[in-house]
Amino acid sequence: MTGGRTFVVLDVGGTTVTVARVSACRIDGDPTTVSSRQSEPAASIVGHFVSLIADVVTNETSSVVVAMPDPFDFEAGVSHMEHKFAALRGVDLGAELRARTGLEPFFVHDAAAAAVGMWVEQGRPVGNVGAVTLGTGVGSALLIDGVPQPGHDDLWATPYLDGTFEDVVSTRGLRADHAARSTDDVNVAEIAVRASHGDESAVAALHWYGHHLGLGMARYFHVAAPDVIALSGGITGAWPQFVEPMTASYVDHGGTGRLVRSTAEYPALIGAAALAEARPV
Numbered sequence: 065m066t067g068g069r070t071f072v073v074l075d076v077g078g079t080t081v082t083v084a085r086v087s088a089c090r091i092d093g094d095p096t097t098v099s100s101r102q103s104e105p106a107a108s109i110v111g112h113f114v115s116l117i118a119d120v121v122t123n124e125t126s127s128v129v130v131a132m133p134d135p136f137d138f139e140a141g142v143s144h145m146e147h148k149f150a151a152l153r154g155v156d157l158g159a160e161l162r163a164r165t166g167l168e169p170f171f172v173h174d175a176a177a178a179a180v181g182m183w184v185e186q187g188r189p190v191g192n193v194g195a196v197t198l199g200t201g202v203g204s205a206l207l208i209d210g211v212p213q214p215g216h217d218d219l220w221a222t223p224y225l226d227g228t229f230e231d232v233v234s235t236r237g238l239r240a241d242h243a244a245r246s247t248d249d250v251n252v253a254e255i256a257v258r259a260s261h262g263d264e265s266a267v268a269a270l271h272w273y274g275h276h277l278g279l280g281m282a283r284y285f286h287v288a289a290p291d292v293i294a295l296s297g298g299i300t301g302a303w304p305q306f307v308e309p310m311t312a313s314y315v316d317h318g319g320t321g322r323l324v325r326s327t328a329e330y331p332a333l334i335g336a337a338a339l340a341e342a343r344p345v
Contacts, residue, residue, distance in 0.1 A: 076132050
């Protein structure tokens with residue numbers, strides 16, 4: 065997964081969108097991260113994406129690669145999301161971007177892209193590598209020798225407790241648990257800061273979070289048994305506060321792979337370009 069073509073890559077999240085030019089698994093310049101505007105009308109969202117692409121495109125750009133969360137039809141370029149980017153549901157985003165940028169769009173699963181980026185960061189190991197992204201939502205992927213495997217991208221929707229895994233192990237899940245303990249709704253970064261200073265509610269919320277994260281990963285990846293599971297995303301900023309309960313719960317429930325925090329700053333940008341590079345021209 066190396067090459068010389070240049071891509072404009074959009075990493076689309078529920079809260080932010082990051083854009084950059086990427087060539088040969090290297091980011092050209094500093095990526096730009098802005099609001100996703102995910103709750104706006106479809107025309108506004110599409111126009112926002114087009115504007116971001118226009119700001120970084122060059123004559124050398126081969127195509128646009130868009131890393132999107134599930135549920136999304138990656139071949140057709142059509143979103144089926146309801147919980148975020150609701151206005152894009154049913155919109156042919158591929159046709160819109162093609163018409164307005166003159167470039168061929170290629171859509172990839174954001175968690176698969178992040179997984180490939182983390183795989184590159186880990187030195188392209190041979191064998192099974194699991195990946196989990198933690199943020200507004202929860203993403204998952206399994207790679208075998210760097211190639212994403214089907215059927216391992218739905219950890220977020222796995223039935224868990226009284227809902228889904230994402231209901232518990234996501235920004236909203238962590239914030240809700242902390243708020244219930246403290247009656248104080250603050251963001252994840254603040255919860256991590258409070259936990260680092262010994263705040264009991266924050267410590268308990270992150271312990272609860274780590275326990276459920278470890279348990280869920282052990283169950284989900286049980287059959288695949290990856291050699292390593294790499295984790296990335298905004299919530300990993302609280303890694304020191306939840307790594308111990310996460311690891312203990314993972315091992316207690318049969319997990320055998322190493323759990324590592326990815327230090328790659330923009331794994332989805334690198335991985336999305338690598339996946340696009342691997343496609344036939």
